[in-house]
Each structure stands twice: as structure tokens, then as C-alpha cells.
Amino acid sequence: MSLSDRAALTERIDVDLGPRSYPIEVRGGHAAKETDFEDFVRERLEATWAGRGCRKALVVCDAQIQDIWGDRYARHTTNLGLKTRIAEVPTGEKSKSPEALISLYDRLIDLEADRHTLVVAVGGGVIGDLAGFAAASFNRGLPLIMVPTTLLAQVDSSVGGKTGINHPRGKNLIGAFHQPIGVWIDLESLDTLPPREFRSGLAEVLKYGVIQDAVFFDFLENNAEKALARDETVLLHLVSRSCRLKADVVEKDELEHTGLRAILNYGHTVAHAIENVAGYGAYLHGEAVGAGMVAEARLAARLGWIEAALADRIERLVRRLELPATIEGCDMERLIGAMKHDKKNKLGRIRFVLPRKLGSVELTDAPTEDDVREVLRGMMR
Ligand SMILES: NC(=O)c1ccc[n+]([C@@H]2O[C@H](COP(=O)([O-])OP(=O)(O)OC[C@H]3O[C@@H](n4cnc5c(N)ncnc54)[C@H](O)[C@@H]3O)[C@@H](O)[C@H]2O)c1
Numbered sequence: 264m265s266l267s268d269r270a271a272l273t274e275r276i277d278v279d280l281g282p283r284s285y286p287i288e289v290r291g292g293h294a295a296k297e298t299d300f301e302d303f304v305r306e307r308l309e310a311t312w313a314g315r316g317c318r319k320a321l322v323v324c325d326a327q328i329q330d331i332w333g334d335r336y337a338r339h340t341t342n343l344g345l346k347t348r349i350a351e352v353p354t355g356e357k358s359k360s361p362e363a364l365i366s367l368y369d370r371l372i373d374l375e376a377d378r379h380t381l382v383v384a385v386g387g388g389v390i391g392d393l394a395g396f397a398a399a400s401f402n403r404g405l406p407l408i409m410v411p412t413t414l415l416a417q418v419d420s421s422v423g424g425k426t427g428i429n430h431p432r433g434k435n436l437i438g439a440f441h442q443p444i445g446v447w448i449d450l451e452s453l454d455t456l457p458p459r460e461f462r463s464g465l466a467e468v469l470k471y472g473v474i475q476d477a478v479f480f481d482f483l484e485n486n487a488e489k490a491l492a493r494d495e496t497v498l499l500h501l502v503s504r505s506c507r508l509k510a511d512v513v514e515k516d517e518l519e520h521t522g523l524r525a526i527l528n529y530g531h532t533v534a535h536a537i538e539n540v541a542g543y544g545a546y547l548h549g550e551a552v553g554a555g556m557v558a559e560a561r562l563a564a565r566l567g568w569i570e571a572a573l574a575d576r577i578e579r580l581v582r583r584l585e586l587p588a589t590i591e592g593c594d595m596e597r598l599i600g601a602m603k604h605d606k607k608n609k610l611g612r613i614r615f616v617l618p619r620k621l622g623s624v625e626l627t628d629a630p631t632e633d634d635v636r637e638v639l640r641g642m643m644r
């Protein structure tokens with residue numbers, strides 16, 4: 264591959280958060296030289312106080328991907344002269360638990376970690392959230408590098424600094440904001456990702472188009488088949504533009520104080536209700552978001568905020584990305600009940616993030632429960 268091809272398959276997104284600023288590097292897999300990651304880590308460590316004293320690293324991954332990806336990144340940190348250990352946790356949401364967190368603290372203590380010890384989170388959103396929170400809390404904060412390996416983690420969870428675990432009585436109840444010193448996205452890691460997980464990530468990509476960028480929505484519409492086929496050039500744009508769009512929101516509302524960050528919840532009021540009522544696992548998160556975006560676009564059309572034709576267009580793209588546009592196995596009143604418990608609500612009214620036009624949304628409690636029932640009725644199977 265020529266030098267210019269390599270350059271074309273690389274994007275760098277700078278997340279500007281003052282002293283907590285960091286870059287996201289996105290590499291077209293087959294363009295990424297083995298040593299590029301090592302150069303990236305070296306540069307990131309030199310750029311920070313904690314990193315400059317770094318002698319050790321803990322690479323965290325889940326059981327499913329240790330052989331493929333965990334070992335590779337542990338080799339890289341070893342090559343950098345860092346005493347490296349791998350911590351493997353069980354696959355799945357159950358690892359966002361106090362027990363798994365303690366197991367990471369144990370590994371850090373065994374490693375005699377100090378405040379300079381690097382945590383490298385290699386995996387999906389579960390690993391990013393868990394290892395990120397271990398890095399946020401151990402010794403009051405360790406340097407963290409995120410290596411997201413699912414599409415959802417690449418375009419969403421690895422950007423923005425939210426880390427945390429679940430409490431038996433509530434998801435993401437325990438957590439902290441902790442920005443990484445760098446995010447490394449190797450698109451090659453998507454090669455092994457199961458199709459359902461991949462499509463689930465595409466739902467969040469589509470979301471950015473609706474909430475922030477009509478041109479990006481057009482791009483996805485024009486390249487839906489290539490996206491599904493994981494065409495590398497298309498993926499490079501989808502991932503890097505999604506990161507840029509999320510970073511734009513995070514830069515303006517890092518700690519979720521102004522309310523701007525709420526726009527990322529388009530489709531999510533209905534999605535969270537579906538996930539709750541259908542039982543966690545029946546729908547992957549992105550699948551519920553697919554149906555949720557269709558429902559909330561229909562709601563916006565019902566309020567007269569957008570033309571019905573735009574809601575149709577959003578639904579068509581959801582379907583072309585092979586995401587669900589209907590709701591199955593859910594009772595209507597239980598869905599409404601779950602929405603009433605959404606954390607965005609105020610004064611007992613359900614709140615939604617609804618499109619005003621393609622590329623622009625608003626948080627609102629304008630829809631009545633009957634509006635919601637009417638829209639959902641048309642989607643229930
Ligand atoms: N912090 C945030 O801002 C934020 C945002 C969105 C979601 N999240 C969290 O992210 C989590 C979901 O993340 P997820 O969807 O990535 O789930 P996940 O981490 O469970 O990964 C999904 C599955 O894919 C496997 N996998 C990961 N990378 C792979 C690869 N390259 N090849 C093959 N298999 C691979 C994993 O082993 C797992 O079985 C949730 O806990 C959610 O709360 C956090």
C-alpha cells in the first residue's frame with residue numbers, strides 16, 4: 264500500500280476539553296502498521312504528567328476477545344518497556360459489576376500499580392465502562408487509553424468520558440467522568456464482530472445524522488449497503504464523523520450540566536422502555552434504538568414538527584440497515600409505564616428528544632400519553 268493510501272485511511276479527531284483534551288485516532292485496519300499503536304501510546308504518555316512516569320500497564324479485555332485482541336495490545340505495551348498484565352473478565356453486561364471492579368483493583372494491587380500505571384481498555388462498551396471506572400477510581404485516577412472494538416463503543420461509549428458499573432438495582436448507577444488520554448480505533452477489529460452487534464452500532468451512527476448533521480444522514484443513506492458490507496472507506500467516514508459529532512456535544516457539555524448532552528438521547532426514551540419491557544437481551548441496545556428512532560420520528564410528525572415523509576425516510580434507512588422498525592413482545596401499558604420512569608422526565612411528564620428537521624432536535628414533553636399510544640399502536644407486532 265502506498266503512503267497516500269495509508270494517509271487516506273487515517274483520521275484524527277481532537278477532543279478539546281482544555282487540560283483534559285485528547286485525540287481519537289481512527290485507522291483503516293489494513294493501513295495500520297503494528298508499531299503505529301506503540302508510537303501513539305508513547306506520544307500520549309509523554310503528553311501527560313501521569314504518563315511521563317509510566318512503567319506498568321494493565322490491559323483489560325473480556326474472555327471472548329482476549330485471544331484476538333487482548334494479547335495483541337499487551338504485546339504492544341510490553342514492547343514499549345511497560346511491565347504488563349492482562350485482566351480478563353467474563354463477557355457481557357454482567358461484568359459491569361462491583362465484583363468485576365474489585366477483580367481489576369486486585370490485579371492493579373498485584374502489579375503494585377502507582378499513579379502512573381496505564382490502563383488499556385480493549386473491548387466493547389462493557390470493558391470501556393468497567394476498566395474506565397477502575398482507572399477513574401484506583402489511586403484517585405490512572406491514565407487510560409481506550410481501544411474500542413465494537414462499532415457501538417467506537418462511535419459512542421469510548422467518546423465522552425463516562426465510565427461506570429451497574430448496581431443490582433439500577434444500570435450505570437455508580438460511575439465517574441474520567442477522560443482517557445487517547446482513543447485508538449482500529450477498524451480491522453470490526454472484522455470479527457458478529458453482524459447483529461455491528462448493526463446495533465449502526466443505529467447510533469444513524470442517530471448522529473438525525474440529531475446533528477443532515478449531510479451525514481445523506482451519506483449513510485447513499486452508502487447503506489457498503490456500510491453493511493463493512494467497506495473500509497465508508498466505515499472510516501462513519502466512525503470518524505460520529506466521533507466528531509459526539510465530541511462536539513461533549514466539548515460543550517462535558518459534565519452534563521447544560522442539558523445539551525441530552526440530544527444524544529433521540530430514540531432512547533422508547534428504546535429504554537423496549538429494553539426494559541422486552542427483557543434485557545431480547546433486543547440489543549442499538550436494535551431498540553432503531554425502533555425507538557422510528558417511534559420518535561412518528562411522534563414528531565404527529566406534533567407537526569416534521570413532515571410524515573421525513574419520518575418515512577428515517578424508517579426506510581432503519582430498515583435498510585436491517586434494524587427493527589417494529590416493536591415485538593411488549594405490552595403497551597408496560598412500555599408507557601417504563602417511559603414514565605425515564606431519567607429525563609420532569610414533573611411526571613415523559614420527555615423525548617424529537618427532530619425539528621433533519622440534523623436538529625429538541626428535548627420536549629409536548630407529546631401526550633395518547634400521542635405515544637397512537638404511535639406505538641402502529642408499530643406493535
Ligand atoms: N460510557 C458511555 O458513554 C456509554 C455509551 C453507550 C453505551 N455504553 C455502555 O456500553 C455497553 C454496551 O457496549 P457494547 O455494545 O460494545 O457491548 P459489549 O462490550 O458487551 O460487546 C458486545 C459483544 O461483542 C463482543 N466483542 C467485542 N469486540 C469484539 C470484536 N472485535 N470481535 C468479536 N466480538 C467482539 C464482546 O465480547 C461482547 O460479547 C453497555 O453497558 C452500555 O451501558 C456506555
Ligand SMILES: [Zn+2]
Pocket residue numbers: 467531548552
Ligand atoms: Zn444508545
